[in-house]
Each structure stands twice: as structure tokens, then as C-alpha cells.
Amino acid sequence: MTQQLTTVAPLSHRDGGATAPRGAIAQRRRRRIRFQPAWLFMAPSLIILAVFVFYPILRSLYYSFFNWTIGAAHQQWVGLGNYTQLLHDNQFWNALGVTIEFTVASVILLLVLGFVTALLLLRNSIANRIVRSVLFFPTIVSFVTIGMVWKFLLDPDIGLVGGLTKAIGLHPVDWLTSVHLALPTVIFVAVWRSMGFAMILFLAGLQNVPAEYYEAARLDGASNLQLVWNITVPSIRPTMLFTTMILTIQSLQVFDLVYVMTDGGPLFKTDSLVNMLYRVGFQNFQTGYASAISWVLFIIIMIVSLVQLRLFRFNDVD
Known part of the structure; x- marks a missing residue:
């Protein structure tokens, strides 16, 4: 009986040791998902960059595949024609x-x-x-x-x-x-x-x-x-x-x-x-x-x- 108790004790200790890392990992995940206030300070600059830099860049790439002419009723797709x-x-x-x-x-x-x-x-x-x-x-x-x-x-x-x-x-x-x-x-x-x-x-x-x-x-x-x-x-x-x-x-x-x-x-x-x-x-x-x-x-x-x-x-x- 004594030998059985001594055998079970280390098992329970190992189980506790195994649950501790899982709790730490979950805590780190919650900390990672938590909202960072720094994004609020960066938001105005990011919005300006997105509207006046990144969007025009991507839009010009889109235009380059068309025979795009300002004022035309229909813009013809030409692929790599340009x-x-x-x-x-x-x-x-x-x-x-x-x-x-x-x-x-x-x-x-x-x-x-x-x-x-x-x-x-x-x-x-x-x-x-x-x-x-x-x-x-x-x-x-x-x-x-x-x-x-x-x-x-x-x-x-x-x-x-x-x-x-x-x-x-x-x-x-x-x-x-x-x-x-x-x-x-x-x-x-x-x-x-x-x-x-x-x-x-x-x-x-x-x-x-x-x-x-x-x-x-x-x-x-x-x-x-x-x-x-x-x-x-x-x-x-x-x-x-x-x-x-x-x-x-x-x-x-x-x-x-x-x-x-x-x-x-x-x-x-x-x-x-x-x-x-x-x-x-x-x-x-x-x-x-x-x-x-x-x-x-x-x-x-x-x-x-x-x-x-x-x-x-x-x-x-x-």
C-alpha cells in the first residue's frame, strides 16, 4: 500500500507540471490577442498612407492593364498590351x-x-x-x-x-x-x-x-x-x-x-x-x-x- 501511494504521488506531480505550461500558453495567447493602444496613435498615419499612397499605387497597377483614357465611356482591357x-x-x-x-x-x-x-x-x-x-x-x-x-x-x-x-x-x-x-x-x-x-x-x-x-x-x-x-x-x-x-x-x-x-x-x-x-x-x-x-x-x-x-x-x- 505504501509503495502504491508513493507511485501515485509522482504521477499527480507530473500532471500538475503538465497543466502549468498549458496555463502559461493560454495566458500568453490572451496577452497577444489583447488590443494594443499604440494602434490608436498610429491609425491617423496609417489611414493617410493607405488612402494617399498604397491605394493609388495599387490603382495604377490596375490601370496599367487597361487602355484607360480619362473621360472615356468604356475602358478596354488590354492585359500586358501597354x-x-x-x-x-x-x-x-x-x-x-x-x-x-x-x-x-x-x-x-x-x-x-x-x-x-x-x-x-x-x-x-x-x-x-x-x-x-x-x-x-x-x-x-x-x-x-x-x-x-x-x-x-x-x-x-x-x-x-x-x-x-x-x-x-x-x-x-x-x-x-x-x-x-x-x-x-x-x-x-x-x-x-x-x-x-x-x-x-x-x-x-x-x-x-x-x-x-x-x-x-x-x-x-x-x-x-x-x-x-x-x-x-x-x-x-x-x-x-x-x-x-x-x-x-x-x-x-x-x-x-x-x-x-x-x-x-x-x-x-x-x-x-x-x-x-x-x-x-x-x-x-x-x-x-x-x-x-x-x-x-x-x-x-x-x-x-x-x-x-x-x-x-x-x-x-x-
Whole structure:
């Protein structure tokens, strides 16, 4: 009898131990289902994002499968017809080439000039602070304003650049109507406007590089060029990735500067993808075709961003 009681006791103990985890799991489930007040604070922002961002994005995808025209009584379903039409549209390929040329040239120039300027202005002196402020000032001005100012400055008849050209005895150049100079001029204005932004980002990265790395390298006899290439560049790789991605996305979506300065001319030599999208969607009212262009641009941006993430990948040990 005693042996039987001692045998039953551990069983009841094991049963109690088995019910305890089930109670804890049920309590965790109730805690998980319980309403979180944080959603009330997030609700206004989520509603705004849903109405003005996510819904238009999904709606444009829906439009891209139709021959959607504003004001038409019937919208014809064409499936992938808008996308196949893009493959045979010379204006699309021209706009894509202009956009790629603008992006490659402006991003490379901004990375190089921003990095070099950040290195030169790294020391936190009063003179460097003033120069930093002067270089960063155009960044806070909109592209529309910058484009209007430079369009006036580059006017061959009444512009400051044309006046200076006449003053030194040269013939004024019509920068924005030349088929060879219009795109380089727009690239120059875009780089001038955004160089301060790239400089500030690189300054933030450079100031986080430990000074001990440079001291140890100098003790080993490293030159200034070796310090930059072997210490500075690897140390700011995350900053370089962020800067490259932001500048690339910004350049691929260029519109306002082109629209104000050249409106895609002359002869579509500065016609970007977004400028073509605006013309097709808001001037020709071909909403379906314009939506297809926007989604192709979205896919291009995604692919370029993934490639950049792959090229600039870094490990935690870095």
C-alpha cells in the first residue's frame, strides 16, 4: 500500500507540471490577442498612407492593364498590351536612355565631389563651417526654383552668363536649346544643387571613423592616399551605400528640373522617363499607358537598388 501511494504521488506531480505550461500558453495567447493602444496613435498615419499612397499605387497597377483614357465611356482591357507597346515605343527608349545617362553622370559626379569636399572640410573650423553652409544652401531650395533661376542666368540675351560671355568678346551660347549642350547643362545644375547634400552625408560618415585607425597607419608609414583608400573608404561603406541609393533614386525620378528648364527639349534630348510619363498621362490623358511607364520605372529602381545593395554589402565584422 505504501509503495502504491508513493507511485501515485509522482504521477499527480507530473500532471500538475503538465497543466502549468498549458496555463502559461493560454495566458500568453490572451496577452497577444489583447488590443494594443499604440494602434490608436498610429491609425491617423496609417489611414493617410493607405488612402494617399498604397491605394493609388495599387490603382495604377490596375490601370496599367487597361487602355484607360480619362473621360472615356468604356475602358478596354488590354492585359500586358501597354507593356508590350513600350517595347516598340522609340520615345520610351529615348527617355530611358536620357534617364540612365543623367543618372550615371550625376551620381558619379555627386559621389566624387561630395566625398572630396567632405574630406577637405572635415576639420571643424569656423571657415569650414561657413563653406559648408554655402555649399549646402542650394539643397534646401526646390528644384523648380533652381531650374527657373538657372534658366534665366543661361539665357543668351538677358542672362548673366550670356552677358559675361559678351563682355569678354565671345559669342553667347544658347545652352538649353543646343542638342549637344542641353543635357550636360541640366546635369551640371542638378550636381550644383545636390552636391551639398552628398557632402553632408559623407561628413557624417567621416566623423565616425575612429582616429586610432589613422594614427596606427601613420606609424606604419602610410601616405595620405593610402589612408583614404585603405581606411576611410572601407569605414564609410554604409554611408556610401546610403548616399548612392538616395542619389540614384532621386536621379531616376528627375522631372521638375527638366520640366522647368527644357521640358524635354530640344528634340527630346532631355526627355526623362517621368517627363514622358507626365506628358502621356496628364497632357494626352492616356492613364493606362502612363501607369505602365510608372511601373516599369518602379521595377528599374528596385533592380538598381538591389544591385547596389549587393555591390556595397558589408559584414558585421567590418
